[in-house]
Amino acid sequence: MAHLHLPDGVLPFYLWAAGYVVVAVGLLLLWFKFRRARNLPVFARAGFFAALMVVAMSFYVAPLGYHPNLAALAGIVAGPAAALLACLFANVILALLGHGGVTVVGLNTLTLGVEALVASVLFGSAAFMKATWLRAFGATVLALAAATALAFAVVAVGTRDFGQIVERGRGGVIEFQLLERNEPAERESGSGAGRGEVSLARLAALFFGLGAVGWALEGAVTAAVCAYLRKTAPRLFPRAT
């Protein structure tokens, strides 16, 4: 629920191209893993978990576009390799639904992939904890926090040229200034400096403030799911005692 689907047309080319390059390298590594027939169950699991994530994302729970994404759950239950591949498949399908952009599939995959990977590693390394739900909750919340931090970093870097993009887009269009009446005073006081730029403090407050609600909600749902799976399918948690 803390995952933000970056849309097309906001981030600069170098950033989304870098996202694709990183994902392409990851895909190459995964290709070596999945080309062998013995890895078919993991491959099929990736396909089904991608579908599960897409289905989960169609259930909205609050007005701000909150929805579970289950990437952390995929990392915990399906394992890191299947979860990473599932994140890629899910993001490609979501891009086709207009839910996240086509150009930013790479970056969105990285964001979701970090979530799945961190949750998988943290859940696995906290095997000493007896309460499965607590392990799952902690792993999910921390994974979502890491994914939100990555999304924030991407947006912070990507929106540095926000004002310039608007300037370039203005060609031949009459502008209606929102703050036109205050301009002379702003110019005198210097408060007009930085107009059209993203305030990182405000952006961070929005990302982490709204995100924290999502972390708690998704953490609670993932914890409840893991508690249920621990009872009904204990083979999924071999290290749990």
Added chain:
Amino acid sequence: MFFEDLDYWATTGRGWLHRVPAQVKLLWLGGVVASLVLVYEFVFYAALYLLLISFLLTARLPVRRLLAASAYPLIFLALVFLSVRGLTPFAVLYFAVRVSAVALSVLLIVATTPLPRLLAAVRFLPKFMAAGLFLSYRAIFILAAVARDVRTAYRLRGAPGWRRPRRFVSNTGRAVGHVVLAALERSENAAAALRVRGFDGRIHL
């Protein structure tokens, strides 16, 4: 579910856009993506958006639902807007049109081309990637049906709302857990079926 609706429109639609070959649509999408890097003028995106709306109006597609879906990325954009100093109405309009135009381009393609045909047209995709996407595509319908059944059962049994948060979360966990188990079981069946059929990493679309 919106994905199921899109697939239904793509497979049963009879509009002129449905008859355009998938390769042509992908070329169009490539052009739109390239324009994001090469073109910044507002006028271009406004014209593109109007052109896409004219496609939408003449392609026998549900106009309101697709327009609403193309506006979904604006939620994310609103977060960025809220943190911009001295935001002008032009900046809001510029990004809203730019983002919506790309989203509508993609939606028009997906709403008029069945996904297997699109995947078959994308020849540069690694074969295991195309196979995985096709597997996910098929799995969405299976799991959406399971999720719907679970939701119906959940409601029929008097599901507790947010007023009893602990029970609500616990029951939601069981409901989602049931769908997760269904996903795991079906993925194992799919893997077994693929192995029996001699799957070599490629699904012939």
